Amino acid sequence: MALSQVKNQESEMTSKKELPLWKQDGAVPFLRIENVTKKFGEFTAVDNVSLDIFENELFCLLGGSGSGKSTLLRMLAGFEEPTSGRILIDGVDMAGIEPWKRPVNMMFQSYALFPHLNVFENVAFGLKREGLPRSEVKERVMHMLELVQLGHLAKRKPNQLSGGQRQRVALARSLVKRPKLLLLDEPLGALDKKLREETQFELMNIQEELGVTFVVVTHDQEEAMTLATRIGVMNNGIVVQTDEPHDVYEYPTNKFVAEFIGSVNMFEGRVMEDEIDSVTIASKEAGCQLFVNHGINCSPDQKVHVAVRPEKITISGEKPQQTVNCAYGYVEDYAYMGNMSIYKVRLYSGKEVRVTQPNANRKSTERFTWDQEVYLSWDEESCVVLTA
Amino acid sequence: MNMKALTLPSSLVETLGRLTMRFNIFKGMKIGRATVISIPTFWLALFFFIPFVVVFKISLAESAIAIPPYTSLFEWDPEEWYLQIQMTFGNYLYIFEDALYVEAYWSSIKIAAVATFITLIVAFPMAYLIARADPQKRTLLLALVVLPFWTSFLLRVYAWMGLLKKNGVINEILMGLGITDQPLQMIQTDFAVYLGIVYTYLPFMILPLYTALEKMDLTLLEAAEDLGARPYQSFFLVTLPLAVPGIIAGCLLVFIPAVGEFVIPALLGASDTLMIGRVLWDEFFLNRDWPMASAVAIVMLVLLVLPIMLVRNGQDNKEAN
Numbered sequence: 001m002a003l004s005q006v007k008n009q010e011s012e013m014t015s016k017k018e019l020p021l022w023k024q025d026g027a028v029p030f031l032r033i034e035n036v037t038k039k040f041g042e043f044t045a046v047d048n049v050s051l052d053i054f055e056n057e058l059f060c061l062l063g064g065s066g067s068g069k070s071t072l073l074r075m076l077a078g079f080e081e082p083t084s085g086r087i088l089i090d091g092v093d094m095a096g097i098e099p100w101k102r103p104v105n106m107m108f109q110s111y112a113l114f115p116h117l118n119v120f121e122n123v124a125f126g127l128k129r130e131g132l133p134r135s136e137v138k139e140r141v142m143h144m145l146e147l148v149q150l151g152h153l154a155k156r157k158p159n160q161l162s163g164g165q166r167q168r169v170a171l172a173r174s175l176v177k178r179p180k181l182l183l184l185d186e187p188l189g190a191l192d193k194k195l196r197e198e199t200q201f202e203l204m205n206i207q208e209e210l211g212v213t214f215v216v217v218t219h220d221q222e223e224a225m226t227l228a229t230r231i232g233v234m235n236n237g238i239v240v241q242t243d244e245p246h247d248v249y250e251y252p253t254n255k256f257v258a259e260f261i262g263s264v265n266m267f268e269g270r271v272m273e274d275e276i277d278s279v280t281i282a283s284k285e286a287g288c289q290l291f292v293n294h295g296i297n298c299s300p301d302q303k304v305h306v307a308v309r310p311e312k313i314t315i316s317g318e319k320p321q322q323t324v325n326c327a328y329g330y331v332e333d334y335a336y337m338g339n340m341s342i343y344k345v346r347l348y349s350g351k352e353v354r355v356t357q358p359n360a361n362r363k364s365t366e367r368f369t370w371d372q373e374v375y376l377s378w379d380e381e382s383c384v385v386l387t388a
Numbered sequence: 389m390n391m392k393a394l395t396l397p398s399s400l401v402e403t404l405g406r407l408t409m410r411f412n413i414f415k416g417m418k419i420g421r422a423t424v425i426s427i428p429t430f431w432l433a434l435f436f437f438i439p440f441v442v443v444f445k446i447s448l449a450e451s452a453i454a455i456p457p458y459t460s461l462f463e464w465d466p467e468e469w470y471l472q473i474q475m476t477f478g479n480y481l482y483i484f485e486d487a488l489y490v491e492a493y494w495s496s497i498k499i500a501a502v503a504t505f506i507t508l509i510v511a512f513p514m515a516y517l518i519a520r521a522d523p524q525k526r527t528l529l530l531a532l533v534v535l536p537f538w539t540s541f542l543l544r545v546y547a548w549m550g551l552l553k554k555n556g557v558i559n560e561i562l563m564g565l566g567i568t569d570q571p572l573q574m575i576q577t578d579f580a581v582y583l584g585i586v587y588t589y590l591p592f593m594i595l596p597l598y599t600a601l602e603k604m605d606l607t608l609l610e611a612a613e614d615l616g617a618r619p620y621q622s623f624f625l626v627t628l629p630l631a632v633p634g635i636i637a638g639c640l641l642v643f644i645p646a647v648g649e650f651v652i653p654a655l656l657g658a659s660d661t662l663m664i665g666r667v668l669w670d671e672f673f674l675n676r677d678w679p680m681a682s683a684v685a686i687v688m689l690v691l692l693v694l695p696i697m698l699v700r701n702g703q704d705n706k707e708a709n
Contacts, residue, residue: 077610077614078613079610079613098613099610099613099614100613100614100615100616100617100618104614105614105615106610106611106614108607108610108611110605110607112605112607112608112610112611113611114608114611114612114626115630116629116630116632125612125615125617125625126615126616129615129616129617129621130616173615174614177615177616
């Protein structure tokens with residue numbers, strides 16, 4: 001059984017309601033990015049990216065700096081023209097359409113609030129350009145300010161607002177024109193952690209209430225995980241994986257994604273036995289045979305990596321029953337974090353393995369200390385073989 | 389015992405050290421601050437306030453054939469212990485009674501205002517281009533703006549005379565190309581005065597405009613476009629309002645010296661180009677009426693200071709809001 005089949009089986013079991021649009025055959029995407037490439041001179045910022053994003057999605061483009069995610073967003077807004085490829089919004093080719101004519105609004109990373117205008121005027125800016133009657137402008141602006149809970153600050157200038165308030169003004173300003181597609185560039189980047197968490201949920205509520213399609217650019221995987229319906233992970237201008245947050249975390253398709261999202265232990269090894277629905281791998285690094293219950297496309301003796309998340313590993317002082325997926329080492333370092341403990345275990349191959357263990361019981365006997373010899377074991381279902 | 393013997397003097401030394409340190413720093417700061425503030429204060433007192441008082445004093449005297457050519461305000465008779473104060477406001481009254489002065493003020497302000505406006509129109513695109521140019525090119529372009537200052541102001545005005553006069557460079561080119569057969573009367577016209585002021589004061593307008601435009605966050609323009617503003621709308625709704633502080637600073641820097649300008653109207657203007665600088669010069673050097681000239685100068689100062697203070701207050705209030 002291939003990896004994708006495992007995934008499908010799982011999601012069919014978990015979601016009893018209607019399938020999301022991106023899983024329906026023949027669903028028409030709201031935003032279609034077709035083989036888009038953007039070059040700045042010799043440098044390729046976005047390299048042949050194709051994405052389909054559907055109505056009411058909250059799609060996150062996740063990547064490090066220089067991964068091309070912001071350039072892609074700017075092409076959607078119309079600030080950059082693709083070198084090649086097409087962008088279709090609601091079926092309309094955006095080539096040559098200027099930013100002020102696109103059915104798209106953007107929330108800028110720096111918020112880009114007009115410093116000479118007050119909150120009301122900032123939010124009203126876009127509506128006034130449409131030539132709407134004054135009363136309607138006022139009504140819609142005030143409604144939007146109420147939605148982001150800033151009605152009482154309408155007369156303030158941006159420099160008299162806190163970071164969180166500015167962020168909400170920027171959000172209101174980009175939503176008030178009722179765009180079909182809202183682009184958000186690192187929307188929560190400038191906020192402190194607590195405010196960020198609050199705003200994340202607020203953003204999701206607003207998205208549900210207004211039914212706008214969101215494309216969010218972020219470098220913060222936690223943000224992407226909480227917000228997104230689907231995540232597109234970008235690296236060096238390429239979208240390396242597009243999946244739902246759960247799948248991106250549990251079933252990364254390559255080393256980059258596995259390492260970029262969350263922390264992971266990576267064991268190098270060679271394929272010993274390759275069955276249809278399982279692989280056995282010999283790994284010197286792990287010091288044991290690794291058994292994974294999904295098939296891969298590989299040649300015999302091929303070098304592969306097995307990824308195991310720290311929380312999937314069980315740490316134990318006694319030798320477990322299983323013979324595969326069981327490594328042996330000693331505790332090099334550990335940290336008690338309250339809700340969980342983090343262990344750094346050094347295997348005898350020299351490999352360092354990170355293990356997290358929830359502190360489910362107050363008086364856990366299963367606590368280990370420096371230099372204690374421990375066995376690490378994990379389930380055949382909890383690891384992923386990566387060929388790329 | 390031993391310990392105590394050791395600690396006592398050391399702590400004493402320490403306390404003393406601390407005291408002197410604190411004392412010194414305190415004192416040093418005071419002297420430093422006083423020095424820093426006193427230099428400009430002294431400068432302004434010596435070269436601005438005292439001359440101003442002297443001029444004001446002269447403006448209250450009467451013209452006399454004497455050296456200096458005005459009556460003194462205070463006369464002290466040491467034998468009688470008798471102090472006589474004699475001052476007149478006649479000079480000020482005269483300024484407002486005689487149409488010449490009122491007209492000269494009006495004409496100066498008008499010429500300066502029009503010239504300032506033209507300078508703004510010319511300078512804005514230049515400042516805009518410099519502010520949006522590559523950072524490496526910016527320095528060069530700014531250097532070019534300031535470059536004319538390497539030549540004396542007076543020489544540059546003379547150079548304009550050479551260009552504008554009847555058999556000057558411009559007229560010869562125009563006639564050579566057959567555009568006109570008669571030389572154009574350019575020198576000794578109001579046109580030449582405007583040209584001279586705009587040319588001379590252009591850098592004073594460009595630099596503050598540049599500073600204001602360069603500071604601007606360019607994503608604001610993208611935000612405006614994103615919200616449906618065409619480029620010309622973005623300019624009038626975002627760029628221009630954000631350049632207002634630069635526009636005000638530049639206009640003041642051009643308008644104030646232009647009102648009192650003497651050299652440009654004298655060299656490039658017609659004999660009937662009435663500007664207060666020339667009236668002042670004539671009063672002073674031709675009529676040798678120092679009190680009248682002083683009164684003219686004081687009135688000009690008041691005329692200029694009041695609107696500037698109003699503008700500044702307005703700006704401060706705006707910022708406070």
